[in-house]
Amino acid sequence: EEKFKEISPADFFYRNRDIAGFSNPVRALYTAVRELVENSLDACETRGILPDIILFLTIEGQADSERNIVRIRIADNGGGIPPEHIPNAFGKILFGSKYTLIQSRGTFGLGGKMAYLYGQITTNNPLEITVGYRKRIYFFKIMIDIKKNAPIVLEREEKSNPKKWNGTIVSFTLEGDYFRAFPKILEYIKLSALVAPYANITLVDAYGRLIRFSRSTGQMPNPPKETLPHPHGVDVEMVKRLVEENRKRSLISFLTRSFHRVGKETASRILEQLNLSPNTVVGELGLDEIVRLTQALKNYNGFLPPDASILSPIGETLLKEGIKKELEPEVLAVESRKPQAYSGHPFIVEVGIAYGGKITPPEDGNAIIYRYANRIPLLYDEANDVSYKVVNKLMNWKRYRMDPRTDPVRIIVHICSTKIPYKTVGKEYVADRPEIEREILNGLRNVSREISFYLSRKKSMEREKRR
Amino acid sequence: EEKFKEISPADFFYRNRDIAGFSNPVRALYTAVRELVENSLDACETRGILPDIILFLTIEGQADSERNIVRIRIADNGGGIPPEHIPNAFGKILFGSKYTLIQSRGTFGLGGKMAYLYGQITTNNPLEITVGYRKRIYFFKIMIDIKKNAPIVLEREEKSNPKKWNGTIVSFTLEGDYFRAFPKILEYIKLSALVAPYANITLVDAYGRLIRFSRSTGQMPNPPKETLPHPHGVDVEMVKRLVEENRKRSLISFLTRSFHRVGKETASRILEQLNLSPNTVVGELGLDEIVRLTQALKNYNGFLPPDASILSPIGETLLKEGIKKELEPEVLAVESRKPQAYSGHPFIVEVGIAYGGKITPPEDGNAIIYRYANRIPLLYDEANDVSYKVVNKLMNWKRYRMDPRTDPVRIIVHICSTKIPYKTVGKEYVADRPEIEREILNGLRNVSREISFYLSRKKSMEREKRR
Numbered sequence A, B: 001e002e003k004f005k006e007i008s009p010a011d012f013f014y015r016n017r018d019i020a021g022f023s024n025p026v027r028a029l030y031t032a033v034r035e036l037v038e039n040s041l042d043a044c045e046t047r048g049i050l051p052d053i054i055l056f057l058t059i060e061g062q063a064d065s066e067r068n069i070v071r072i073r074i075a076d077n078g079g080g081i082p083p084e085h086i087p088n089a090f091g092k093i094l095f096g097s098k099y100t101l102i103q104s105r106g107t108f109g110l111g112g113k114m115a116y117l118y119g120q121i122t123t124n125n126p127l128e129i130t131v132g133y134r135k136r137i138y139f140f141k142i143m144i145d146i147k148k149n150a151p152i153v154l155e156r157e158e159k160s161n162p163k164k165w166n167g168t169i170v171s172f173t174l175e176g177d178y179f180r181a182f183p184k185i186l187e188y189i190k191l192s193a194l195v196a197p198y199a200n201i202t203l204v205d206a207y208g209r210l211i212r213f214s215r216s217t218g219q220m221p222n223p224p225k226e227t228l229p230h231p232h233g234v235d236v237e238m239v240k241r242l243v244e245e246n247r248k249r250s251l252i253s254f255l256t257r258s259f260h261r262v263g264k265e266t267a268s269r270i271l272e273q274l275n276l277s278p279n280t281v282v283g284e285l286g287l288d289e290i291v292r293l294t295q296a297l298k299n300y301n302g303f304l305p306p307d308a309s310i311l312s313p314i315g316e317t318l319l320k321e322g323i324k325k326e327l328e329p330e331v332l333a334v335e336s337r338k339p340q341a342y343s344g345h346p347f348i349v350e351v352g353i354a355y356g357g358k359i360t361p362p363e364d365g366n367a368i369i370y371r372y373a374n375r376i377p378l379l380y381d382e383a384n385d386v387s388y389k390v391v392n393k394l395m396n397w398k399r400y401r402m403d404p405r406t407d408p409v410r411i412i413v414h415i416c417s418t419k420i421p422y423k424t425v426g427k428e429y430v431a432d433r434p435e436i437e438r439e440i441l442n443g444l445r446n447v448s449r450e451i452s453f454y455l456s457r458k459k460s461m462e463r464e465k466r467r
Ligand SMILES: Nc1ncnc2c1ncn2[C@@H]1O[C@H](COP(=O)(O)OP(=O)(O)OP(=O)(O)O)[C@@H](O)[C@H]1O
Pocket: A035, A039, A040, A043, A076, A078, A079, A080, A081, A089, A090, A095, A096, A097, A098, A105, A106, A107, A108, A109, A110, A111, A112, A113, A114, A167, A168
């Protein structure tokens, strides 16, 4: 007799933690650190606060020859979390504040929880959270009831906050291979700092040494803005839900207020095509009409493309500065492309190529690509990433007299969007959506052309000298 | 003010359907078909029934130039589903009968549901299920309440089952690129049949043509058996749960009855090391003792490795037969390796190399690898798969005077286990666990040696002839 049962989302990710990036002691420690750093950076940037982040890694014991018991402690000045939400934010998988349509690193509502969950099942210690929120400081000790997907609050304290510190400190232990993971963690922080030169990030390693990435500018990029869904990204489920939330509205008001880039004229034209009166009350629409409306929105070609000002690209100035500082090339070219859209989601591709100077050719004949998505450095699984495909299969490098596999070249690709089409829960690589692929290809062609032009001019100048 | 909220698992996979394999109209149709075929094969094999599966694909309309409205209908003789579980089995994400420790294709409790969910959001039609279960036939019309992650039963009927047909018929529509997906679907079915020569699988395409894969043997492989967790795969959460379910037992009885390969002697030895009496009642264990017990189980080296008879490999005979029939090579070598374990999960690697005959060299200089996991053909994302790594980065092909990138070679790799370490929810590729990697490498070396020996002997015989 078969045993049918339901499992909670926490149970699902506990059983399948490989899928969230917790597949071995090196990767688990790396993934835990990055999830926490991404939460801190998101918190600061959402509020326009210059990030001050400190990350402590200490070894508290040994599980076996390849697994240390590592304590991760991270502190930020990101404004904290409302106390009524703290237990769920850290103890309920599929809970968070990033389910809105805005560019942010977080998106799934499970990253920080997975990091702690892995710590709980390997070391059985609670998660300690200290939050400064407005006028108070809150301290929680939490564990996760995996079967129920619910936080277990073991301790809760509250006290005054005279210095008005608003931020979050998270501390827990997990099993990890500290020595193999550390170089990856350091690279991750270094690459994060490259595109966030306004952030102070301090890493304190297991020997107590401070590795400080100090801010080189007080200028934050324009914050991203929350947006409405673009009609080209709709499906029946989405329209049904919007209808539910707008039952009393007129159709014309519903369309102009629920969707991005739908003005009164466009809305009237669509309703006319569908034989629906603009003043029909939304709640009266039949399911059939909802389906026809969805099709019309998806297929109508008269909408303006999504508004790019809702996105927050790195920008050519910061990108150049970051690359110069970290890579010290002889020459570099960057391009921050115009906004495009895939499936109704606006996105911007930014590329850069750095050549020569302190850069050395790759040691293993593989082009070195620094991939970023919503400012997160992606360090694993590049072979399935859209950038890898463009660099290794679509670019005709001969035309630019450059071979990134053998020359002193570094390629930088950043994609920012209201929704990054990650192919995994661990956010390791980006799907090859044709619109995104095309943007990366065209961007790389432009910057390669610039570099190639510089190199050939340099060559002819050297030839001149020798005569 | 931030909007904190929780979303259901259905909502999570609706928003992130790329992650489940539904990333574009070709892949979505392919993934939907494979999820259903895998459910039918699992149902038959679990009950030892020779599979008779019919899959109908019809085009009911056009959504746009690249998206057809495709109806998928699949019928099997797999024994059906108890009626009280039908709505949840097809309408509640993270619900199923495969959450036990046994080798099966299904494992997550969401594949079939995701296929239908994609159909619902693209075509808004209900899912129609007909089940013959024991003496009755049941008919359901279902949709999914995505926000609540719950089935909506629109219709339910029941009637007598005079012919005692026990099986399942699933029918729904979805948007997909039929013409691009069809070759992939055909390849998937062909490769499934290669390792399941006891199955009748009939594919009826959009033109009404029958493509029949007829069974070539009435012999089913030994069915896999459910097993207990092996001590090397435990963590604190798992031991806590087992303790909860066994509160009244004595420690010694708990250990020998809850874990695989823990006999009385071994259990006594471990308890002695931990200073715990064998007769202690499990419910009296403190959390601290549970943690120490977990460590002891993980680190104790005296356990027998997992029992291989719980697994159901394809076997060298069936593998040879299937390869001969599908590929018609001049020579082939197969090896079904001894069982091993990773993280307490038993697994068996089976490899094969087919050379010459009807086989042609790869057209694009890429080695052709037929990858299987628990008999499922994996057709996508090979670049991150452990087999790809072994074939392209670890094997020293020169030593066997063979180059799978330029010679008429096909490589077959099958991994069966109580848990396949998939890296994605879409089950596209397998993580490079060191134990699995080593087995594939050693297996390929053995079969390559056989092929190389045959080829050099053939060469010297031809040289003899010419003299
Ligand atoms: N350091 C922090 N400062 C402020 N809020 C935080 C911090 N860390 C976590 N949070 C809150 O907790 C929520 C849950 O975080 P979690 O990492 O689990 O998911 P997420 O960041 O929303 O998505 P993802 O799974 O993609 O990381 C966040 O949405 C955020 O509201």
